[in-house]
Amino acid sequence: MNRQQEYWDLVRELDHTPAALDGTALRAKARAKRRRMGRRWGISLGSAAGVCAAFVLAVNTLPTFALACANVPVLRELAAAVAFSPSLSAAVEHDYVQYIGQSQSFDGLTLTLESVIADQQQMVVFYRVDGGAYPYYSVACDLKDENGVPLEGYAVTSGDSQEELKQFQVHFKEMEEPPRKLTLDVELLGTDAEGEDHPLDHIFTFQIALDPAKTAPAVEVPVDQWVEVGGQRLLVDRLELTPTRTALYLEDDPDNTAWLQDLEFHFTDGSGAVYETIDGSVSAMGRAEGEGTYTYYLQSLYFVEDIGDLTLWLDETVWLDKDAGPVTVDLTDGSCTGALPEEVTGLTAEHRDSYWALKVNCTDGRSPFKLEYRDPEGGTHNTGGFSRRDDRAAGVCEFEYMLDGYTWDTVEFDLDFTQIITPEEPIAVPLG
Secondary structure, eight states, X not given: OOHHHHHHHHHHGGGSOOGGGXXXXXXXXXXXXXXXXXXXXXXXXXXXXXXXXXXXXXXXXXXXXXXXHTTSHHHHHHXXXXXXXXXXXXXXXXXXXXXXXXXXXXXXXXXXXXXXXXXXXXXXXXXXXXXXXXXXXXXXXXXXXXXXXXXXXXXXXXXXXXXXXXXXXXXXXXXXXXXXXXXXEEEEEEEOTTSOEEEOSOOEEEEEEOOGGGEEOOEEEEEEEEEEETTEEEEEEEEEEETTEEEEEEEEOTTOSEEEEEEEEEEEOTTOOEEOOOOSSOOEEEOTTSSSEEEEEESOOTTOSOGGGOEEEEEEEEEEETTOOOEEEETTTOOEESOOOTTEEEEEEEEETTEEEEEEEESSSSXXXXXXXXXXXXXXXXXXXXXXXXXXXXXXXXXXXXXXXXXXXXXXXXXXXXXXXXXXXXXXXXXX
16 A cells, blocks of 8 residues: 555544544534535535535644544644644635645655645645754755745745744745656754754755646736825735735835835625635745735635625734935934935834844834944944834833944944834725
């Protein structure tokens, strides 16, 4: 028996419900069947998918079911992988999981690619690491076509995790359509309990074939509606729906005086259900041809029965004035020249050994400064990130930027935003 057949045989064993769960899976399965009837997109499901649907629904809604399944390795890992992702849960429910089941070993460690969920926007790869010396692992991955030619127009994100079934995402940023056959060159990065990284000096090469029947094409939903927010105009251009996420595409008016930096939004349907989960490691993307952020991602609406029944709500917008200048901070006394956002309430700096620590108090949870900064002689540096501490009692967030090896007394930053606009009532954009 091959591993794929073994996998589906294990999944089908859900038809024989353990006594402790008598009736639970059947009720969930019946609910899934009722929900699937009349789906707008007409997805066809087999018997194994029906069992998966019952399983996913039960894991997300019935704690006793999840606890009982925790003793079955395959189901336990699947539960951990999809339980907190409405998009991936729905993709599993509708049989968009493609099994891989390929393993390779090196130096006492085995890397297994278990399965993928793929569509035109991204590919989510589920993998496991057996053996190895570290509690956490993340991956880097290069893609090639079936002939070994490197591909372009994609990005890979991966977080470290102790879950048995881990995942990384391949975002097809500029590909019209991913190839049917792919070569994945995977590198592992181990992280120890102290947070130190340890790259594994080895490349695992896997060749996979994507099943076109399980690689859903994107569904485009035109919107074409202009809205005005704080004197700036935005075009809600269209939605693009895939099983793994929803992409919201915006455009701006060339006469706007500011670039859109961030957007908070959600959807509701006719029954009042709210869709607001930022479901994935990428929540927004900027434009290659200019400033601003005009593409946003949310949980998948691919399986919503009536897209025309949805309303988009714009909750908050964050803007950067086009004429915003840099801010120069005197590290010796915390004074600055240049206009700061009104959300910034204080600056302080402290010299520690070989670096300066610049602290900025802000009434919003967004960093006011970009990570790149300049010294008085025109040299460029990068903070590499920042730390944030929330003081809820005082209603402020404290951002700390480390200027490592910095020997000057003044530093110049560019702003990440200049104003935040929160309407008294969210702005409604009906899709019907």
